[in-house]
Amino acid sequence: MRYELYYWPMIQGRGEYVRLALEEAGAGYTDVARHGNGMAAMTRMMEAGKGTPPFAPPFLKAGKLVIGQTANILLYLGSRHGLAPKAEAGKLWVHQLQLTIADLVLEAHDTHHPLGPSLYYEEQKAPAKKRTDEFWKARVPKYLGYFEDLLQANGGTYVTGRRLTYVDLSLFQIVEGLRYAFPNRMKAFESEIPGLVELRDRVAVRPNIKAYLASDRRIQFNEEGIFRRYKVLDA
Amino acid sequence: MRYELYYWPMIQGRGEYVRLALEEAGAGYTDVARHGNGMAAMTRMMEAGKGTPPFAPPFLKAGKLVIGQTANILLYLGSRHGLAPKAEAGKLWVHQLQLTIADLVLEAHDTHHPLGPSLYYEEQKAPAKKRTDEFWKARVPKYLGYFEDLLQANGGTYVTGRRLTYVDLSLFQIVEGLRYAFPNRMKAFESEIPGLVELRDRVAVRPNIKAYLASDRRIQFNEEGIFRRYKVLDA
DSSP states (O other): OOEEEEOOTTOOTTHHHHHHHHHHHTOOEEEGGGSTTHHHHHHHHHSSSSSOOOSSSOEEEETTEEEESHHHHHHHHHHHTTSSOSSHHHHHHHHHHHHHHHHHHHHHHHTTOTTOTTSOGGGSHHHHHHHHHHIIIIIHHHHHHHHHHHHHHTTSSBTTBSSOOHHHHHHHHHHHHHHHHOHHHHHHHGGGOHHHHHHHHHHHTSHHHHHHHHSTTSOOOOTTSSSOOOGGGGO | OOEEEEOOTTOOTTHHHHHHHHHHHTOOEEEGGGSTTHHHHHHHHHSSSSSOOOSSSOEEEETTEEEESHHHHHHHHHHHTTSSOSSHHHHHHHHHHHHHHHHHHHHHHHTTOTTOTTSOGGGSHHHHHHHHHHIIIIIHHHHHHHHHHHHHHTTSSBTTBSSOOHHHHHHHHHHHHHHHHOHHHHHHHGGGOHHHHHHHHHHHTSHHHHHHHHSTTSOOOOTTSSSOOOGGGGO
16 A cells, blocks of 8 residues: 655655654655645645545545544554554553654744744744743753653663664654754753764664655755744754 | 543643543543642652653553553543544544644643743733734634534534544533633634534533533633633733
8 A cells, every 4th residue: 555645845844754654664655745736635635524634734645544643643654564562552652752742843843933823933033032942941851851761761772662663763853853943052952862862873874764864755954844943043 | 440640630731631531431530649649649650760651741540551641541541431433543533633632722721821831921921912812813713613614514413423532522621711711702703613612512411521510520720721811811
């Protein structure tokens, strides 16, 4: 079965957590909105009516199933492609960690959009600066400290132990995103999370991930996505 | 098996979505932090180290399992207590809807905390007013319009059809919360969502829910929770 991934074509955004899982798994998929009339197809699928219309991208078409919400898509893919335990306890635990990452991703987004997604960054620059300061003072240390502790407690290779899960792929993306958006702040912070930095390196050299990152399937970071580089927010 | 729910003892907050599911199911549970040394027990379980420490409350102890993240807890409870379909497609769909509700809950929270959870409301009153205006202009209509459309498309009884799921219980709480926090705005808006208002009434008279709401197990809304009544934000 070839999957169809539906996501905004110009950004990594939340779709990237799904792309990384599909790429690591070597699964066949089409990134629909990046081709031909894909954007129109994506819009049609979100229109309310019968069936299970998603509230927002990303969503994944897997045969007849249409699955929305990033963490939910990973829950589905994880047990099918060896990216999460099959037993219930492990499956719930890895999903729980992914939901915590989803919370962090939203807070990273809100550094440049504290007044909500319906206004432009340019309309909220002053509150963005304040929110970013708090994000780095209180939130990044709390979130990344939590994952660093877990990693160390479980042997230091992957967050839940010796086997890679989709959570490790997502943490790779978190480190990459924070490095892109906040190079100065992240440089100063990385000594607090040596295990996560090593995890990032470990993920980056996995053959399928390495090939993906070098391909044009990997969209570059930019100022339309979740992680945006605004110099004033990195000061 | 008697469940143990761990959540902040003074607020409904995110714990309330779990409480409503447990109450509707007639499941035995202890709301741990509301009794004796429960707060200390909750703190101990969150301390990093071995096992599966949750990042934040709420979390549920079910035998040996400790499950964190509200939607993940409902995913676990749903199939066990007839509050979600057992088959994978339906299970993922209901979970996806719950994750969309979780996004709405966070946006409702951020109306009074646009600069993040690490500052007091009193430190962010002006941005809170702006974020609240956007929330009601763009976000409430989008989210509640989505659920209203689903409800109508599926026959108008419950969101996914004729059978109640935990999503319906959560939408009851959303309507209640918006009515509490924003009585004027919500009064003006309710004609847009007649189906959801009826759903709220349908849930409220279910025997187990009715008994719960009348009991002292139901904490009252207050200005420490997600839905807070600040007159200036309701203007």
